[in-house]
Structure formats: C-alpha cells, structure tokens
Amino acid sequence: MDSRRALYVCLYRIFTIADVAYPTSKHFPSQAFFLVFSLLGSYPYFFFLRSTPSSSSSSDPSRRFLRNASWGGPAWEKRVRSSARVRSRNGITVLVTGAAGFVGTHVSAALKRRGDGVLGLDNFNDYYEPTLKRARQALLERSGVFVVEGDINDGALLRKLFDVVAFSHVMHLAAQAGVRYAMQNPSSYVHSNIAGLVNVLEVCKSANPQPSVVWASSSSVYGLNSKVPFSERDRTDQPASLYAATKKAGEEIAHTYNHIYGLSITGLRFFTVYGPWGRPDMAYFFFTKDILKGKSISIFEGPNHGTVARDFTYIDDIVKGCLASLDTAEKSTGSGGKKKGPAQLRVFNLGNTSPVPVTKLVSILERLLKVKANRVMLKMPRNGDVQFTHANITLAQRELGYKPSTDLQTGLKKFVRWYLSYYSSGKKSSG
Numbered sequence: 256m257d258s259r260r261a262l263y264v265c266l267y268r269i270f271t272i273a274d275v276a277y278p279t280s281k282h283f284p285s286q287a288f289f290l291v292f293s294l295l296g297s298y299p300y301f302f303f304l305r306s307t308p309s310s311s312s313s314s315d316p317s318r319r320f321l322r323n324a325s326w327g328g329p330a331w332e333k334r335v336r337s338s339a340r341v342r343s344r345n346g347i348t349v350l351v352t353g354a355a356g357f358v359g360t361h362v363s364a365a366l367k368r369r370g371d372g373v374l375g376l377d378n379f380n381d382y383y384e385p386t387l388k389r390a391r392q393a394l395l396e397r398s399g400v401f402v403v404e405g406d407i408n409d410g411a412l413l414r415k416l417f418d419v420v421a422f423s424h425v426m427h428l429a430a431q432a433g434v435r436y437a438m439q440n441p442s443s444y445v446h447s448n449i450a451g452l453v454n455v456l457e458v459c460k461s462a463n464p465q466p467s468v469v470w471a472s473s474s475s476v477y478g479l480n481s482k483v484p485f486s487e488r489d490r491t492d493q494p495a496s497l498y499a500a501t502k503k504a505g506e507e508i509a510h511t512y513n514h515i516y517g518l519s520i521t522g523l524r525f526f527t528v529y530g531p532w533g534r535p536d537m538a539y540f541f542f543t544k545d546i547l548k549g550k551s552i553s554i555f556e557g558p559n560h561g562t563v564a565r566d567f568t569y570i571d572d573i574v575k576g577c578l579a580s581l582d583t584a585e586k587s588t589g590s591g592g593k594k595k596g597p598a599q600l601r602v603f604n605l606g607n608t609s610p611v612p613v614t615k616l617v618s619i620l621e622r623l624l625k626v627k628a629n630r631v632m633l634k635m636p637r638n639g640d641v642q643f644t645h646a647n648i649t650l651a652q653r654e655l656g657y658k659p660s661t662d663l664q665t666g667l668k669k670f671v672r673w674y675l676s677y678y679s680s681g682k683k684s685s686g
C-alpha cells in the first residue's frame with residue numbers, strides 16, 4: 256500500500272469511529288470527511304474507491320454506512336414528502352427499503368402506478384454492480400419515487416423519515432441476499448439481515464402511528480426439509496446457509512416485535528424470483544451472460560445425478576403477492592412503543608408451485624438467445640444451496656388471492672428481451 260493510500264485508509268478509520276461515536280450528529284463525520292478529502296484533491300479519493308476490490312469493500316459494512324450519510328435539509332424533506340404523497344382515494348403511504356434492489360424497484364413502481372405514496376431507501380452497496388442499482392433508481396425517479404440513500408442501520412435517518420411522513424406501511428426488502436456469498440462475507444448478513452431488521456422494527460414500534468410491516472423472508476428457511484411441496488407449517492429449523500439462518504432469525508425477531516409491541520407483521524418467503532432488472536448473482540442472469548460470451552456454465556446435480564430444480568417465480572407474480580400483503584395487513588395495535596392488544600402476524604410462501612430443473616432453464620435460454628451453451632455438469636458443492644424447492648401456496652391463495660400466472664418460458668422471454676436491450680445500449684458492462 257503506498258503512503259498516500261495508507262493515509263486515506265487511516266483517515267477513513269478515524270471518521271468511521273467518529274460516526275459510531277456520534278451517531279446522532281449526522282453532519283459532523285461525513286462533512287469533515289469530505290472536507291478533508293476535497294482539500295487533498297479528488298483524484299486520490301477516486302483512486303482509493305476504485306482500487307478497493309468489491310469483495311473487500313463489502314466486508315466492512317460500516318463503510319457503506321459512512322459513504323451514504325448525507326441527508327436532511329428543507330429541499331430533501333420536500334422531495335421526501337412529495338414522493339410519499341398519496342394520489343388515489345384509499346391509497347397507502349409506504350416506506351420501501353431496498354428500493355433500488357430487484358424486487359424493491361418493481362414493488363415501488365407498482366405502488367406508485369396505483370397512486371400510493373412511496374418513498375424508497377437503499378444503501379447502494381456493491382454486492383453486485385451498483386450501476387444497475389443506479390439505473391433502477393433513475394427509472395423510479397422518472398415515475399416520481401425518490402430513493403433516499405442510506406442504511407437501515409441508521410436509526411437517526413429512519414426516525415427522521417417517520418418525522419417527515421406518517422407511513423402507514425413499511426415494505427422491508429433491504430437485505431444481504433445470496434446464499435453462497437455468506438461464506439465469503441458473513442458479517443454483511445448480520446449487518447443487514449439481523450441488526451438492520453431489528454433497527455427497522457425498533458423505529459416502527461416507536462412510531463406514532465405504528466405502521467404495518469411486510470418483509471421478505473425466503474424459501475431458504477426450509478433448508479434441509481425434504482417434505483415437498485414446502486408448506487408454511489413445515490419445520491424450518493435446519494438452515495443450510497448463514498443467509499437462511501438470518502432469514503429464519505428474522506422470522507423469530509418478527510414474532511418478538513409482534514408479541515411485545517403489537518406490530519402487525521407479515522413475512523413473505525419468496526421462491527427464486529426472476530425477471531427484467533434482475534439480480535446478476537442469480538443463475539438465470541449469469542448463465543445468460545456466460546452463454547452470450549461463449550463461456551462454459553456450471554450446472555449442479557445432486558447425489559446419483561439427481562436433478563437440481565427451482566420453483567422459479569416471475570417478478571410480476573411476486574409484486575402482486577407483495578401488494579396483496581400490504582392491502583390485507585391489519586393495523587398495528589401499539590402506540591407510544593406499548594402494545595394495546597394482539598396484532599396480526601403472518602407468514603406466506605410466494606412461489607410458482609411448478610419446480611423446473613435447472614437443465615431445462617438452460618435449454619430455454621439457449622432457444623431464446625439462439626446460442627448453444629457450453630454445459631459443465633458438476634456435483635453440487637456444500638455451500639448453502641439446496642437441491643430442490645417447491646412452494647405450497649394454498650395459504651397465500653386463500654388469504655391474499657395470490658395466483659401466479661407466468662410460466663418460466665414466458666418470463667424468461669421478457670427477461671432476455673430486457674437483458675439484450677439493457678446491455679446493448681453501450682454504456683453498461685455485464686462484467
């Protein structure tokens with residue numbers, strides 16, 4: 256490390272500590288930090304950010320927190336209010352965390368379209384290409400949704416948002432996603448999926464009125480459960496990855512906040528969501544990229560050449576499930592941080608109920624891309640993935656009117672059309 260870079264790292268650490276030491280003084284650390292950097296010149300700062308590899312910058316979650324600490328002021332509050340303004344009769348006011356993420360973008364846009372007030376929150380971390388998150392943000396911006404840049408662990412920011420807007424609902428989608436990455440960067444899962452969730456629920460329980468909370472759990476909580484299809488009543492105490500364990504912990508944490516504070520909470524167990532504006536770390540996405548580049552793709556198989564299959568669920572179906580969950584959520588019963596009566600607590604599977612072998616997914620992609628894949632069959636490593644997922648959606652059908660309607664062929668066609676147009680615009684790189 257050269258001496259100038261060492262100096263920046265050192266300054267960075269000092270200001271990170273300052274941020275922790277002065278959590279409510281939101282301007283001091285970040286402003287001082289940027290003042291020092293502007294005095295030192297912008298080039299070295301640029302060098303510092305660029306020369307930090309993605310994985311190592313992700314391994315210190317507090318960095319993300321620091322980078323995104325600028326908020327507040329009359330103009331900012333005006334944008335927040337305008338984004339959250341309801342424009343339809345009986346509309347709801349929703350804070351969507353993880354709004355620049357795959358699911359968050361689609362849910363925010365759908366809420367806005369029907370006239371609800373929507374405010375987004377996202378820390379734009381670099382788990383996968385932040386340019387894609389920025390492009391989703393720009394899309395939301397054009398439809399009138401402001402995505403505040405900040406971390407769900409920033410209690411002062413969350414409280415400020417609730418001071419400015421009396422949110423009736425919180426759609427909590429911000430999380431560290433991905434099963435395999437948990438072996439590389441476990442602390443990011445604790446930071447976002449445990450500490451972050453607790454912070455969101457803390458702020459919600461103290462808000463007046465308390466909002467109703469809908470949040471994303473995951474089908475991964477079924478872990479080693481082999482009884483199919485997976486029903487909400489099945490055991491979920493055998494997670495196969497740290498990601499799954501943090502989602503399972505989230506469900507127990509949700510129970511606690513419902514029980515003690517009267518928060519109305521609905522957990523949604525999504526099953527392998529795919530579609531346009533999707534996540535580059537997911538197989539359907541990086542298979543598409545690699546097939547187009549002529550690179551080989553690794554397809555896993557279970558013991559004795561067993562099929563690996565997923566209950567792939569198209570994003571529009573998931574969005575319908577999210578909106579129905581918000582619409583059927585009862586009010587929280589607490590006030591002043593105290594429970595006044597029992598409150599609603601629900602968990603739903605949101606899947607497609609028709610698992611498809613990953614080999615079939617590849618065949619569909621080959622047809623749509625008109626390129627033959629270079630397949631390499633490998634034994635499934637023990638890195639958190641499970642062999643099979645299959646949702647029983649009876650409960651969601653009954654309580655939410657949830658009825659997925661897009662099959663894999665149709666959904667992938669829409670994804671491929673988006674992928675080709677997004678990455679052929681010349682400005683973006685798929686890595």
Ligand SMILES: NC(=O)c1ccc[n+]([C@@H]2O[C@H](COP(=O)([O-])OP(=O)(O)OC[C@H]3O[C@@H](n4cnc5c(N)ncnc54)[C@H](O)[C@@H]3O)[C@@H](O)[C@H]2O)c1
Pocket residue numbers: 352353354355356357358359376377378379380388405406407408427428429430431432433446447451471472473474524525526527528529534
């Ligand atoms: N996509 C799927 O197949 C799937 C399946 C099961 C569960 N889920 C869950 O659904 C939710 C949405 O998933 P997605 O696919 O849209 O993932 P995503 O990674 O695209 O979106 C999550 C967003 O949250 C943001 N974020 C992460 N940590 C944050 C923090 N501490 N503060 C503020 N923002 C933060 C990220 O920047 C990202 O934009 C997640 O909770 C995920 O675990 C997704």
